[in-house]
Amino acid sequence: LVEMDGFETNTTIIVIAATNRPDVLDPALLRPGRFDRRVTLDMPDLNGRHQILKIHANGKPLAEDVNLEALAKQTIGFSGADLSNLMNEGAILAARASKKVIEMVDLEESIDRVIAGPERKSRKVSQHEKEITAYHEAGHALVARMLPNADPVHKITIVARGMAGGYTRQLPTEDRYIATKSQFTAKIAIFMGGRLAEELIFNEMSTGASQDFKEATNLAKKMVTSYGMSEKLGPRTFGSKEEMVFLGKEIHEQRDYSEKTADLIDQEVEAIIQAAYQNAKTILTDNRDRLRYLAEQLVAVETLEGEHLEKLFTEPVPPPAPKELTLEIKTKKTKKVAQAEGPVKAKPKTKTKDKLAEPGTAAPPQAT
Structure with missing residues:
Protein backbone atom coordinates (compact mmCIF):
# COMPACT_ATOMS: atom_id res chain seq x y z
CA LEU A 1 0.00 0.00 0.00
CA VAL A 2 2.88 2.37 0.74
CA GLU A 3 4.26 1.80 -2.74
CA MET A 4 0.86 2.35 -4.33
CA ASP A 5 -0.08 5.70 -2.73
CA GLY A 6 3.03 6.83 -0.84
CA PHE A 7 4.73 10.22 -0.99
CA GLU A 8 6.16 9.65 -4.45
CA THR A 9 4.07 8.90 -7.51
CA ASN A 10 5.29 6.56 -10.21
CA THR A 11 3.19 7.35 -13.24
CA THR A 12 4.66 4.58 -15.36
CA ILE A 13 3.66 1.72 -13.03
CA ILE A 14 0.26 0.03 -13.07
CA VAL A 15 -0.59 -2.52 -10.38
CA ILE A 16 -3.08 -5.21 -11.40
CA ALA A 17 -4.52 -7.90 -9.13
CA ALA A 18 -7.17 -10.58 -9.54
CA THR A 19 -9.47 -12.35 -7.09
CA ASN A 20 -12.52 -14.59 -7.22
CA ARG A 21 -13.68 -13.41 -3.78
CA PRO A 22 -14.11 -9.61 -4.00
CA ASP A 23 -16.60 -9.77 -1.12
CA VAL A 24 -13.86 -10.58 1.42
CA LEU A 25 -11.35 -7.88 0.41
CA ASP A 26 -10.26 -5.33 2.99
CA PRO A 27 -11.98 -2.00 2.17
CA ALA A 28 -8.60 -0.28 2.63
CA LEU A 29 -7.44 -1.93 -0.59
CA LEU A 30 -10.28 -0.42 -2.56
CA ARG A 31 -9.84 3.24 -1.61
CA PRO A 32 -9.21 5.79 -4.38
CA GLY A 33 -5.61 5.73 -5.46
CA ARG A 34 -5.25 2.03 -4.77
CA PHE A 35 -7.37 -0.66 -6.44
CA ASP A 36 -10.04 1.85 -7.38
CA ARG A 37 -10.97 0.52 -10.82
CA ARG A 38 -12.71 -2.82 -10.88
CA VAL A 39 -13.31 -4.93 -13.96
CA THR A 40 -15.79 -7.79 -13.48
CA LEU A 41 -15.18 -10.87 -15.59
CA ASP A 42 -18.15 -13.22 -15.72
CA MET A 43 -18.19 -16.72 -17.16
CA PRO A 44 -17.69 -16.52 -20.93
CA ASP A 45 -20.79 -16.26 -23.10
CA LEU A 46 -21.36 -18.21 -26.31
CA ASN A 47 -19.04 -16.07 -28.41
CA GLY A 48 -16.44 -15.98 -25.64
CA ARG A 49 -16.44 -19.76 -25.32
CA HIS A 50 -16.10 -20.11 -29.09
CA GLN A 51 -13.07 -17.81 -29.13
CA ILE A 52 -11.47 -19.56 -26.14
CA LEU A 53 -11.93 -22.94 -27.82
CA LYS A 54 -10.26 -21.57 -30.95
CA ILE A 55 -7.24 -20.52 -28.89
CA HIS A 56 -6.87 -23.90 -27.19
CA ALA A 57 -7.49 -25.74 -30.47
CA ASN A 58 -4.62 -23.90 -32.13
CA GLY A 59 -1.85 -26.33 -32.97
CA LYS A 60 -3.99 -29.42 -32.36
CA PRO A 61 -4.91 -31.70 -35.29
CA LEU A 62 -8.69 -31.49 -35.56
CA ALA A 63 -10.83 -33.69 -37.80
CA GLU A 64 -13.12 -32.12 -40.38
CA ASP A 65 -16.22 -33.01 -38.34
CA VAL A 66 -15.14 -30.89 -35.34
CA ASN A 67 -17.51 -27.96 -34.86
CA LEU A 68 -16.20 -25.56 -32.22
CA GLU A 69 -19.37 -23.46 -32.34
CA ALA A 70 -21.47 -26.54 -31.52
CA LEU A 71 -19.11 -27.31 -28.65
CA ALA A 72 -19.50 -23.75 -27.38
CA LYS A 73 -23.28 -24.25 -27.29
CA GLN A 74 -22.84 -27.45 -25.25
CA THR A 75 -20.54 -25.87 -22.66
CA ILE A 76 -22.76 -23.25 -21.02
CA GLY A 77 -21.33 -22.39 -17.61
CA PHE A 78 -17.81 -23.57 -18.45
CA SER A 79 -14.92 -21.36 -17.40
CA GLY A 80 -11.83 -20.73 -19.50
CA ALA A 81 -9.98 -23.38 -17.49
CA ASP A 82 -12.79 -25.88 -18.12
CA LEU A 83 -12.59 -25.25 -21.86
CA SER A 84 -8.82 -25.70 -21.83
CA ASN A 85 -9.26 -28.97 -19.94
CA LEU A 86 -11.90 -30.05 -22.48
CA MET A 87 -9.51 -29.67 -25.42
CA ASN A 88 -6.69 -31.42 -23.56
CA GLU A 89 -8.95 -34.34 -22.60
CA GLY A 90 -10.06 -34.66 -26.22
CA ALA A 91 -6.43 -34.84 -27.35
CA ILE A 92 -5.66 -37.50 -24.73
CA LEU A 93 -8.65 -39.62 -25.77
CA ALA A 94 -7.65 -39.41 -29.43
CA ALA A 95 -4.06 -40.39 -28.60
CA ARG A 96 -5.23 -43.39 -26.55
CA ALA A 97 -7.29 -44.56 -29.51
CA SER A 98 -4.23 -44.19 -31.79
CA LYS A 99 -5.96 -41.53 -33.88
CA LYS A 100 -4.02 -39.03 -35.93
CA VAL A 101 -6.65 -36.33 -35.46
CA ILE A 102 -9.07 -35.27 -32.70
CA GLU A 103 -12.63 -36.10 -33.70
CA MET A 104 -15.88 -34.56 -32.53
CA VAL A 105 -16.76 -37.71 -30.59
CA ASP A 106 -13.55 -37.29 -28.55
CA LEU A 107 -14.44 -33.73 -27.60
CA GLU A 108 -18.02 -34.67 -26.71
CA GLU A 109 -16.69 -37.46 -24.50
CA SER A 110 -14.37 -34.96 -22.85
CA ILE A 111 -17.39 -32.75 -22.03
CA ASP A 112 -18.89 -35.67 -20.12
CA ARG A 113 -15.58 -36.18 -18.35
CA VAL A 114 -15.42 -32.53 -17.26
CA ILE A 115 -19.05 -32.57 -16.05
CA ALA A 116 -19.39 -36.00 -14.45
CA GLY A 117 -15.95 -37.60 -14.43
CA PRO A 118 -14.49 -40.51 -16.41
CA GLU A 119 -16.53 -43.56 -17.30
CA ARG A 120 -16.34 -46.31 -14.66
CA LYS A 121 -15.78 -49.30 -16.92
CA SER A 122 -14.89 -51.62 -14.04
CA ARG A 123 -18.27 -51.17 -12.39
CA LYS A 124 -20.44 -54.24 -12.92
CA VAL A 125 -24.18 -53.64 -12.62
CA SER A 126 -26.86 -56.33 -12.49
CA GLU A 315 -42.71 -40.87 -32.73
CA PRO A 316 -45.66 -43.13 -31.81
CA VAL A 317 -44.87 -45.57 -29.01
CA PRO A 318 -44.93 -49.19 -30.23
CA PRO A 319 -47.08 -51.55 -28.16
CA PRO A 320 -45.35 -53.83 -25.66
CA ALA A 321 -44.70 -57.45 -26.55
CA PRO A 322 -47.96 -59.48 -26.37
CA LYS A 323 -48.39 -61.74 -23.36
CA GLU A 324 -49.28 -64.70 -25.61
CA LEU A 325 -45.73 -64.68 -26.95
CA THR A 326 -44.33 -65.02 -23.45
CA LEU A 327 -46.72 -67.87 -22.64
CA GLU A 328 -45.78 -69.66 -25.86
CA ILE A 329 -42.09 -69.47 -25.00
CA LYS A 330 -42.73 -70.83 -21.54
CA THR A 331 -44.81 -73.68 -23.00
CA LYS A 332 -42.00 -74.65 -25.38
CA LYS A 333 -39.51 -74.63 -22.53
CA THR A 334 -41.81 -76.85 -20.47
CA LYS A 335 -42.08 -79.35 -23.35
CA LYS A 336 -38.31 -79.47 -23.75
CA VAL A 337 -37.85 -80.15 -20.04
CA ALA A 338 -40.47 -82.89 -20.19
CA GLN A 339 -38.72 -84.51 -23.17
CA ALA A 340 -35.40 -84.41 -21.36
CA GLU A 341 -36.86 -86.10 -18.30
CA GLY A 342 -38.41 -88.87 -20.41
CA PRO A 343 -42.00 -90.04 -20.78
CA VAL A 344 -44.21 -89.66 -17.75
CA LYS A 345 -45.91 -92.87 -16.70
CA ALA A 346 -49.54 -92.46 -15.73
CA LYS A 347 -50.70 -94.09 -12.54
CA PRO A 348 -53.29 -96.86 -12.93
CA LYS A 349 -56.82 -95.70 -12.48
CA THR A 350 -58.59 -96.99 -9.40
CA LYS A 351 -62.14 -98.21 -9.41
CA THR A 352 -63.07 -95.58 -6.83
CA LYS A 353 -61.95 -92.75 -9.09
CA ASP A 354 -63.62 -94.37 -12.12
CA LYS A 355 -66.90 -94.38 -10.26
CA LEU A 356 -66.54 -90.64 -9.57
CA ALA A 357 -66.66 -89.89 -13.29
CA GLU A 358 -70.06 -88.90 -14.58
CA PRO A 359 -71.71 -91.15 -17.16
CA GLY A 360 -70.69 -90.30 -20.71
CA THR A 361 -67.55 -88.39 -19.60
CA ALA A 362 -63.94 -89.45 -19.32
CA ALA A 363 -62.37 -89.81 -15.92
CA PRO A 364 -60.21 -86.82 -14.90
CA PRO A 365 -56.48 -87.18 -15.67
CA GLN A 366 -54.31 -88.39 -12.83
CA ALA A 367 -51.73 -86.08 -11.30
CA THR A 368 -48.14 -87.27 -11.38
Whole structure:
Protein backbone atom coordinates (compact mmCIF):
# COMPACT_ATOMS: atom_id res chain seq x y z
CA LEU A 1 0.00 0.00 0.00
CA VAL A 2 2.88 2.37 0.74
CA GLU A 3 4.26 1.80 -2.74
CA MET A 4 0.86 2.35 -4.33
CA ASP A 5 -0.08 5.70 -2.73
CA GLY A 6 3.03 6.83 -0.84
CA PHE A 7 4.73 10.22 -0.99
CA GLU A 8 6.16 9.65 -4.45
CA THR A 9 4.07 8.90 -7.51
CA ASN A 10 5.29 6.56 -10.21
CA THR A 11 3.19 7.35 -13.24
CA THR A 12 4.66 4.58 -15.36
CA ILE A 13 3.66 1.72 -13.03
CA ILE A 14 0.26 0.03 -13.07
CA VAL A 15 -0.59 -2.52 -10.38
CA ILE A 16 -3.08 -5.21 -11.40
CA ALA A 17 -4.52 -7.90 -9.13
CA ALA A 18 -7.17 -10.58 -9.54
CA THR A 19 -9.47 -12.35 -7.09
CA ASN A 20 -12.52 -14.59 -7.22
CA ARG A 21 -13.68 -13.41 -3.78
CA PRO A 22 -14.11 -9.61 -4.00
CA ASP A 23 -16.60 -9.77 -1.12
CA VAL A 24 -13.86 -10.58 1.42
CA LEU A 25 -11.35 -7.88 0.41
CA ASP A 26 -10.26 -5.33 2.99
CA PRO A 27 -11.98 -2.00 2.17
CA ALA A 28 -8.60 -0.28 2.63
CA LEU A 29 -7.44 -1.93 -0.59
CA LEU A 30 -10.28 -0.42 -2.56
CA ARG A 31 -9.84 3.24 -1.61
CA PRO A 32 -9.21 5.79 -4.38
CA GLY A 33 -5.61 5.73 -5.46
CA ARG A 34 -5.25 2.03 -4.77
CA PHE A 35 -7.37 -0.66 -6.44
CA ASP A 36 -10.04 1.85 -7.38
CA ARG A 37 -10.97 0.52 -10.82
CA ARG A 38 -12.71 -2.82 -10.88
CA VAL A 39 -13.31 -4.93 -13.96
CA THR A 40 -15.79 -7.79 -13.48
CA LEU A 41 -15.18 -10.87 -15.59
CA ASP A 42 -18.15 -13.22 -15.72
CA MET A 43 -18.19 -16.72 -17.16
CA PRO A 44 -17.69 -16.52 -20.93
CA ASP A 45 -20.79 -16.26 -23.10
CA LEU A 46 -21.36 -18.21 -26.31
CA ASN A 47 -19.04 -16.07 -28.41
CA GLY A 48 -16.44 -15.98 -25.64
CA ARG A 49 -16.44 -19.76 -25.32
CA HIS A 50 -16.10 -20.11 -29.09
CA GLN A 51 -13.07 -17.81 -29.13
CA ILE A 52 -11.47 -19.56 -26.14
CA LEU A 53 -11.93 -22.94 -27.82
CA LYS A 54 -10.26 -21.57 -30.95
CA ILE A 55 -7.24 -20.52 -28.89
CA HIS A 56 -6.87 -23.90 -27.19
CA ALA A 57 -7.49 -25.74 -30.47
CA ASN A 58 -4.62 -23.90 -32.13
CA GLY A 59 -1.85 -26.33 -32.97
CA LYS A 60 -3.99 -29.42 -32.36
CA PRO A 61 -4.91 -31.70 -35.29
CA LEU A 62 -8.69 -31.49 -35.56
CA ALA A 63 -10.83 -33.69 -37.80
CA GLU A 64 -13.12 -32.12 -40.38
CA ASP A 65 -16.22 -33.01 -38.34
CA VAL A 66 -15.14 -30.89 -35.34
CA ASN A 67 -17.51 -27.96 -34.86
CA LEU A 68 -16.20 -25.56 -32.22
CA GLU A 69 -19.37 -23.46 -32.34
CA ALA A 70 -21.47 -26.54 -31.52
CA LEU A 71 -19.11 -27.31 -28.65
CA ALA A 72 -19.50 -23.75 -27.38
CA LYS A 73 -23.28 -24.25 -27.29
CA GLN A 74 -22.84 -27.45 -25.25
CA THR A 75 -20.54 -25.87 -22.66
CA ILE A 76 -22.76 -23.25 -21.02
CA GLY A 77 -21.33 -22.39 -17.61
CA PHE A 78 -17.81 -23.57 -18.45
CA SER A 79 -14.92 -21.36 -17.40
CA GLY A 80 -11.83 -20.73 -19.50
CA ALA A 81 -9.98 -23.38 -17.49
CA ASP A 82 -12.79 -25.88 -18.12
CA LEU A 83 -12.59 -25.25 -21.86
CA SER A 84 -8.82 -25.70 -21.83
CA ASN A 85 -9.26 -28.97 -19.94
CA LEU A 86 -11.90 -30.05 -22.48
CA MET A 87 -9.51 -29.67 -25.42
CA ASN A 88 -6.69 -31.42 -23.56
CA GLU A 89 -8.95 -34.34 -22.60
CA GLY A 90 -10.06 -34.66 -26.22
CA ALA A 91 -6.43 -34.84 -27.35
CA ILE A 92 -5.66 -37.50 -24.73
CA LEU A 93 -8.65 -39.62 -25.77
CA ALA A 94 -7.65 -39.41 -29.43
CA ALA A 95 -4.06 -40.39 -28.60
CA ARG A 96 -5.23 -43.39 -26.55
CA ALA A 97 -7.29 -44.56 -29.51
CA SER A 98 -4.23 -44.19 -31.79
CA LYS A 99 -5.96 -41.53 -33.88
CA LYS A 100 -4.02 -39.03 -35.93
CA VAL A 101 -6.65 -36.33 -35.46
CA ILE A 102 -9.07 -35.27 -32.70
CA GLU A 103 -12.63 -36.10 -33.70
CA MET A 104 -15.88 -34.56 -32.53
CA VAL A 105 -16.76 -37.71 -30.59
CA ASP A 106 -13.55 -37.29 -28.55
CA LEU A 107 -14.44 -33.73 -27.60
CA GLU A 108 -18.02 -34.67 -26.71
CA GLU A 109 -16.69 -37.46 -24.50
CA SER A 110 -14.37 -34.96 -22.85
CA ILE A 111 -17.39 -32.75 -22.03
CA ASP A 112 -18.89 -35.67 -20.12
CA ARG A 113 -15.58 -36.18 -18.35
CA VAL A 114 -15.42 -32.53 -17.26
CA ILE A 115 -19.05 -32.57 -16.05
CA ALA A 116 -19.39 -36.00 -14.45
CA GLY A 117 -15.95 -37.60 -14.43
CA PRO A 118 -14.49 -40.51 -16.41
CA GLU A 119 -16.53 -43.56 -17.30
CA ARG A 120 -16.34 -46.31 -14.66
CA LYS A 121 -15.78 -49.30 -16.92
CA SER A 122 -14.89 -51.62 -14.04
CA ARG A 123 -18.27 -51.17 -12.39
CA LYS A 124 -20.44 -54.24 -12.92
CA VAL A 125 -24.18 -53.64 -12.62
CA SER A 126 -26.86 -56.33 -12.49
CA GLN A 127 -29.63 -56.33 -15.08
CA HIS A 128 -32.21 -55.33 -12.45
CA GLU A 129 -30.19 -52.32 -11.27
CA LYS A 130 -29.59 -51.36 -14.89
CA GLU A 131 -33.35 -51.30 -15.48
CA ILE A 132 -33.94 -49.25 -12.32
CA THR A 133 -31.34 -46.70 -13.45
CA ALA A 134 -32.84 -46.60 -16.95
CA TYR A 135 -36.33 -45.86 -15.64
CA HIS A 136 -34.89 -43.32 -13.19
CA GLU A 137 -33.13 -41.33 -15.92
CA ALA A 138 -36.05 -41.76 -18.32
CA GLY A 139 -38.27 -40.27 -15.61
CA HIS A 140 -36.05 -37.19 -15.36
CA ALA A 141 -35.94 -36.78 -19.13
CA LEU A 142 -39.65 -37.28 -19.77
CA VAL A 143 -40.70 -34.76 -17.12
CA ALA A 144 -38.19 -32.28 -18.55
CA ARG A 145 -39.53 -32.83 -22.05
CA MET A 146 -43.15 -32.25 -21.03
CA LEU A 147 -42.64 -29.08 -18.98
CA PRO A 148 -42.69 -25.89 -21.08
CA ASN A 149 -40.30 -23.97 -18.79
CA ALA A 150 -37.64 -26.68 -18.63
CA ASP A 151 -34.44 -26.64 -20.67
CA PRO A 152 -34.35 -29.08 -23.63
CA VAL A 153 -33.00 -32.57 -22.93
CA HIS A 154 -29.67 -33.03 -24.69
CA LYS A 155 -28.53 -36.44 -23.50
CA ILE A 156 -29.60 -39.40 -21.35
CA THR A 157 -27.16 -42.07 -20.26
CA ILE A 158 -26.94 -44.94 -17.80
CA VAL A 159 -23.17 -45.19 -18.16
CA ALA A 160 -21.70 -44.86 -14.66
CA ARG A 161 -19.46 -41.83 -14.18
CA GLY A 162 -18.00 -40.69 -10.88
CA MET A 163 -20.48 -41.55 -8.13
CA ALA A 164 -23.49 -41.42 -10.46
CA GLY A 165 -25.03 -44.47 -12.10
CA GLY A 166 -26.28 -42.28 -14.95
CA TYR A 167 -27.39 -38.75 -15.67
CA THR A 168 -29.66 -36.62 -17.81
CA ARG A 169 -28.13 -33.48 -19.30
CA GLN A 170 -30.19 -30.48 -20.33
CA LEU A 171 -28.92 -27.54 -22.35
CA PRO A 172 -30.54 -24.10 -22.36
CA THR A 173 -31.13 -22.60 -25.77
CA GLU A 174 -29.24 -19.43 -24.83
CA ASP A 175 -27.02 -17.96 -22.12
CA ARG A 176 -29.11 -17.06 -19.10
CA TYR A 177 -28.31 -14.60 -16.32
CA ILE A 178 -31.58 -14.61 -14.39
CA ALA A 179 -34.02 -17.38 -13.47
CA THR A 180 -37.78 -17.34 -12.93
CA LYS A 181 -40.03 -19.06 -10.43
CA SER A 182 -41.57 -21.27 -13.13
CA GLN A 183 -38.10 -22.42 -14.18
CA PHE A 184 -37.27 -23.31 -10.58
CA THR A 185 -40.50 -25.27 -10.06
CA ALA A 186 -39.88 -27.12 -13.32
CA LYS A 187 -36.38 -28.03 -12.17
CA ILE A 188 -37.73 -29.39 -8.86
CA ALA A 189 -40.32 -31.47 -10.74
CA ILE A 190 -37.51 -32.89 -12.89
CA PHE A 191 -35.60 -33.83 -9.73
CA MET A 192 -38.69 -35.70 -8.54
CA GLY A 193 -39.13 -37.56 -11.84
CA GLY A 194 -36.46 -40.17 -11.16
CA ARG A 195 -37.93 -41.51 -7.91
CA LEU A 196 -41.47 -41.32 -9.28
CA ALA A 197 -40.55 -43.47 -12.28
CA GLU A 198 -39.09 -46.10 -9.95
CA GLU A 199 -42.25 -46.13 -7.82
CA LEU A 200 -44.54 -46.24 -10.85
CA ILE A 201 -42.81 -49.20 -12.52
CA PHE A 202 -41.30 -51.22 -9.67
CA ASN A 203 -43.58 -50.14 -6.79
CA GLU A 204 -40.40 -49.71 -4.76
CA MET A 205 -38.01 -46.98 -3.59
CA SER A 206 -34.23 -46.96 -3.95
CA THR A 207 -31.38 -44.78 -2.71
CA GLY A 208 -30.68 -43.48 -6.22
CA ALA A 209 -32.70 -40.29 -5.71
CA SER A 210 -30.92 -39.03 -2.57
CA GLN A 211 -28.92 -36.36 -4.41
CA ASP A 212 -32.03 -35.33 -6.37
CA PHE A 213 -33.91 -34.71 -3.12
CA LYS A 214 -31.00 -32.74 -1.69
CA GLU A 215 -30.86 -30.48 -4.75
CA ALA A 216 -34.65 -30.05 -4.79
CA THR A 217 -34.82 -29.18 -1.09
CA ASN A 218 -31.98 -26.66 -1.32
CA LEU A 219 -33.55 -25.00 -4.35
CA ALA A 220 -37.01 -24.82 -2.73
CA LYS A 221 -35.47 -23.35 0.42
CA LYS A 222 -33.63 -20.70 -1.59
CA MET A 223 -36.87 -19.82 -3.37
CA VAL A 224 -38.46 -19.08 0.01
CA THR A 225 -35.57 -17.63 2.03
CA SER A 226 -33.38 -15.92 -0.59
CA TYR A 227 -35.48 -15.09 -3.66
CA GLY A 228 -38.75 -14.00 -2.01
CA MET A 229 -40.83 -16.43 -4.09
CA SER A 230 -43.22 -17.45 -1.30
CA GLU A 231 -46.82 -16.27 -1.47
CA LYS A 232 -47.34 -16.56 2.31
CA LEU A 233 -44.06 -15.01 3.45
CA GLY A 234 -43.81 -12.42 0.72
CA PRO A 235 -40.84 -10.68 -0.93
CA ARG A 236 -38.19 -10.79 1.79
CA THR A 237 -35.14 -12.80 2.77
CA PHE A 238 -34.55 -14.86 5.89
CA GLY A 239 -31.30 -15.63 7.70
CA SER A 240 -27.89 -14.00 7.42
CA LYS A 241 -24.85 -16.17 6.83
CA GLU A 242 -21.47 -15.60 8.45
CA GLU A 243 -18.37 -16.80 6.66
CA MET A 244 -14.72 -17.40 7.47
CA VAL A 245 -13.41 -14.34 5.66
CA PHE A 246 -10.11 -15.71 4.41
CA LEU A 247 -11.25 -19.28 3.76
CA GLY A 248 -14.57 -18.37 2.17
CA LYS A 249 -16.37 -21.09 4.10
CA GLU A 250 -19.82 -20.76 5.51
CA ILE A 251 -19.67 -21.48 9.27
CA HIS A 252 -22.90 -20.12 10.67
CA GLU A 253 -26.34 -18.95 9.63
CA GLN A 254 -27.91 -16.44 11.96
CA ARG A 255 -31.66 -16.80 12.30
CA ASP A 256 -33.25 -13.38 12.27
CA TYR A 257 -36.79 -14.74 12.44
CA SER A 258 -39.08 -16.38 14.99
CA GLU A 259 -39.99 -20.04 15.48
CA LYS A 260 -43.39 -19.32 13.97
CA THR A 261 -41.74 -17.94 10.84
CA ALA A 262 -39.42 -20.97 10.75
CA ASP A 263 -42.49 -23.23 10.72
CA LEU A 264 -43.96 -21.19 7.87
CA ILE A 265 -40.70 -21.52 5.93
CA ASP A 266 -40.81 -25.30 6.37
CA GLN A 267 -44.44 -25.37 5.25
CA GLU A 268 -43.71 -23.31 2.15
CA VAL A 269 -40.70 -25.44 1.21
CA GLU A 270 -42.84 -28.56 1.65
CA ALA A 271 -45.66 -27.05 -0.43
CA ILE A 272 -43.29 -26.21 -3.31
CA ILE A 273 -41.79 -29.71 -3.33
CA GLN A 274 -45.16 -31.47 -3.05
CA ALA A 275 -46.66 -29.39 -5.88
CA ALA A 276 -43.70 -30.27 -8.11
CA TYR A 277 -43.97 -33.92 -7.04
CA GLN A 278 -47.64 -34.12 -8.01
CA ASN A 279 -46.95 -32.37 -11.32
CA ALA A 280 -44.23 -34.88 -12.20
CA LYS A 281 -46.44 -37.77 -11.06
CA THR A 282 -49.25 -36.68 -13.38
CA ILE A 283 -46.85 -36.40 -16.33
CA LEU A 284 -45.35 -39.86 -15.83
CA THR A 285 -48.70 -41.52 -15.15
CA ASP A 286 -50.22 -40.04 -18.31
CA ASN A 287 -47.15 -41.01 -20.38
CA ARG A 288 -46.34 -44.39 -18.86
CA ASP A 289 -45.98 -46.12 -22.23
CA ARG A 290 -43.43 -43.57 -23.45
CA LEU A 291 -41.57 -43.90 -20.15
CA ARG A 292 -41.34 -47.64 -20.77
CA TYR A 293 -40.23 -47.04 -24.36
CA LEU A 294 -37.44 -44.66 -23.32
CA ALA A 295 -36.22 -46.99 -20.57
CA GLU A 296 -36.16 -50.01 -22.88
CA GLN A 297 -34.07 -48.08 -25.41
CA LEU A 298 -31.71 -46.94 -22.64
CA VAL A 299 -31.20 -50.50 -21.45
CA ALA A 300 -30.45 -51.55 -25.03
CA VAL A 301 -27.98 -48.81 -26.05
CA GLU A 302 -27.10 -47.11 -22.70
CA THR A 303 -26.91 -43.58 -24.18
CA LEU A 304 -29.54 -41.56 -26.05
CA GLU A 305 -28.91 -38.19 -27.70
CA GLY A 306 -29.40 -36.18 -30.86
CA GLU A 307 -31.90 -37.22 -33.52
CA HIS A 308 -32.41 -40.66 -32.00
CA LEU A 309 -33.53 -39.14 -28.70
CA GLU A 310 -35.80 -36.67 -30.47
CA LYS A 311 -37.52 -39.51 -32.35
CA LEU A 312 -38.13 -41.37 -29.10
CA PHE A 313 -39.87 -38.29 -27.72
CA THR A 314 -42.03 -37.66 -30.79
CA GLU A 315 -42.71 -40.87 -32.73
CA PRO A 316 -45.66 -43.13 -31.81
CA VAL A 317 -44.87 -45.57 -29.01
CA PRO A 318 -44.93 -49.19 -30.23
CA PRO A 319 -47.08 -51.55 -28.16
CA PRO A 320 -45.35 -53.83 -25.66
CA ALA A 321 -44.70 -57.45 -26.55
CA PRO A 322 -47.96 -59.48 -26.37
CA LYS A 323 -48.39 -61.74 -23.36
CA GLU A 324 -49.28 -64.70 -25.61
CA LEU A 325 -45.73 -64.68 -26.95
CA THR A 326 -44.33 -65.02 -23.45
CA LEU A 327 -46.72 -67.87 -22.64
CA GLU A 328 -45.78 -69.66 -25.86
CA ILE A 329 -42.09 -69.47 -25.00
CA LYS A 330 -42.73 -70.83 -21.54
CA THR A 331 -44.81 -73.68 -23.00
CA LYS A 332 -42.00 -74.65 -25.38
CA LYS A 333 -39.51 -74.63 -22.53
CA THR A 334 -41.81 -76.85 -20.47
CA LYS A 335 -42.08 -79.35 -23.35
CA LYS A 336 -38.31 -79.47 -23.75
CA VAL A 337 -37.85 -80.15 -20.04
CA ALA A 338 -40.47 -82.89 -20.19
CA GLN A 339 -38.72 -84.51 -23.17
CA ALA A 340 -35.40 -84.41 -21.36
CA GLU A 341 -36.86 -86.10 -18.30
CA GLY A 342 -38.41 -88.87 -20.41
CA PRO A 343 -42.00 -90.04 -20.78
CA VAL A 344 -44.21 -89.66 -17.75
CA LYS A 345 -45.91 -92.87 -16.70
CA ALA A 346 -49.54 -92.46 -15.73
CA LYS A 347 -50.70 -94.09 -12.54
CA PRO A 348 -53.29 -96.86 -12.93
CA LYS A 349 -56.82 -95.70 -12.48
CA THR A 350 -58.59 -96.99 -9.40
CA LYS A 351 -62.14 -98.21 -9.41
CA THR A 352 -63.07 -95.58 -6.83
CA LYS A 353 -61.95 -92.75 -9.09
CA ASP A 354 -63.62 -94.37 -12.12
CA LYS A 355 -66.90 -94.38 -10.26
CA LEU A 356 -66.54 -90.64 -9.57
CA ALA A 357 -66.66 -89.89 -13.29
CA GLU A 358 -70.06 -88.90 -14.58
CA PRO A 359 -71.71 -91.15 -17.16
CA GLY A 360 -70.69 -90.30 -20.71
CA THR A 361 -67.55 -88.39 -19.60
CA ALA A 362 -63.94 -89.45 -19.32
CA ALA A 363 -62.37 -89.81 -15.92
CA PRO A 364 -60.21 -86.82 -14.90
CA PRO A 365 -56.48 -87.18 -15.67
CA GLN A 366 -54.31 -88.39 -12.83
CA ALA A 367 -51.73 -86.08 -11.30
CA THR A 368 -48.14 -87.27 -11.38
